[in-house]
Amino acid sequence: MEASEEIEEKKAVLEENAKQRLVMVQKKRATLRKTINEAAHSFSDITMVLLGRFCAGKCSTGNNILGKKAFDTTINTLECVVKQSKVNGRKVTVVLTPGWQRDFSGQEDQEDTQNIKDRIKQSESLCPSKPHAFLLVIYCDSSFTETDRRRVEEHLSVLGEEASERTLVLFTWGDKLGETTIEMHIERWNELRWLVDKCGNRYHVLDNKSTDRSQVGELLEKVDEMLTESKYPVSVYQESKMKDRELKEMNQEKDREVKQVKEELEPRSVESDLRVRDDDRQPRTKEEDLSEIVDVSHLGESYLNLSHVLLLLDPYKTE
Structure with missing residues (x-):
């Protein structure tokens, strides 16, 4: 087999896998949307924690979600930052966490890594209620290697296994994909496939330059679907709202x-x-x-x- 034929064959396999992933996601979303519509329930308040490495686009993503310049994109924050805004009639809280480096070496970097882990853990206590979603921000126009996978796994581990049920992979700078679909991009990297699968095949793409608010609306829909899938509304949400009421009355x-x-x-x-x-x-x-x-x-x-x-x-x- 010639090299060109081998390349075409691999491309065909990737395209087929990408198509199957998309179909699977669409079917699951349709089922969850039906459940949400039948229950006539949606969240009036949404709290999201942004996680990701340095320069992944977390600040721009936070601004995009909130529809305003809430986070400073010119600095690398070393502390968690909390901002709120009304989005599509809902109160949305975004917690920005410090970004980790892509790789590290030496004691000083290990100490920095521990500090970032501590801030990630702290992010939960800064939320008005238990976080509804952890958004793992990943830059589209970049490779995703085994080192990247290990760094993600290392930092997400501080949130516990339960957090993976409420984690969505959020790809930023979607305009960099060009005509390549996000499913095709995922299939190109074994490590990225592993990550998306670990997060329940939940992912979304944001074009950080676009002013189209429908992409944010779709993100909120996916968060609702994720919460429905993890049965968050039945226990955590009602309990947190009850505690808020009791504290206010007291x-x-x-x-x-x-x-x-x-x-x-x-x-x-x-x-x-x-x-x-x-x-x-x-x-x-x-x-x-x-x-x-x-x-x-x-x-x-x-x-x-x-x-x-x-x-x-x-x-x-x-x-």
């Missing part, structure tokens, strides 16, 4: 108690000032002050704790 109750305390104390303070003037600042006995104690037992635990502290500050107490 803070409101404390605010009411503080306000009531102030209303109780202000008249007594005015009355006390007037009495001091009338008595020409005559010394008062401890018994006279104690006779003016206000009954605050009905004001709740927060105020009782405050009362306890005030009583300890006894102006008549002697050593």
Whole structure:
């Protein structure tokens, strides 16, 4: 077999594999969309964490998703950055994590790697609720080698195995693909095929230069489908929203108690000032002050704790 024939044969195999991948994705998406439509459920709030190596296009991707210049594309951030915006009527939170280097050598780089891992782990605590999606950002116009695969696996491992159920591979700078389909690009690299398969065959392409918002809308749809597939709505989402409600109600109750305390104390303070003037600042006995104690037992635990502290500050107490 001539070299040209061998090349054509390999290309035909890649094209067939790419076609099969696309068909499989379309079938799964159709099934998940049907489930979502029948349940009449979608997420009003979406939280996404952007992960990826240095110069993968995470800042541009975050800006593209939020529809504004929220992240500074001129610097390499060393800390997590959180930004929010309304996207298609939904509150979207994007957490940007520091990027790792493509490869490393030496103790200093290993220390940097550990710092980045710590920041990736920290990203979960910066989310309003448990992250709905981890978006693994990969630059389209680049090879994806075994080194790249190991670096991705190394950094994603800090999030635990469960995170892979909510991870989507997000290819950036899709315009660089030209007429090549993303499925064909995936099939060209064994390591990239492994990664996409590990993430449940979930992937999306963004053209970072395009102002077409439909590509972001489709990304949100894929996130909804991923959450439906992982059964996120049944447990984590409802639990997080319930905790948010409980915390809000508890803070409101404390605010009411503080306000009531102030209303109780202000008249007594005015009355006390007037009495001091009338008595020409005559010394008062401890018994006279104690006779003016206000009954605050009905004001709740927060105020009782405050009362306890005030009583300890006894102006008549002697050593």
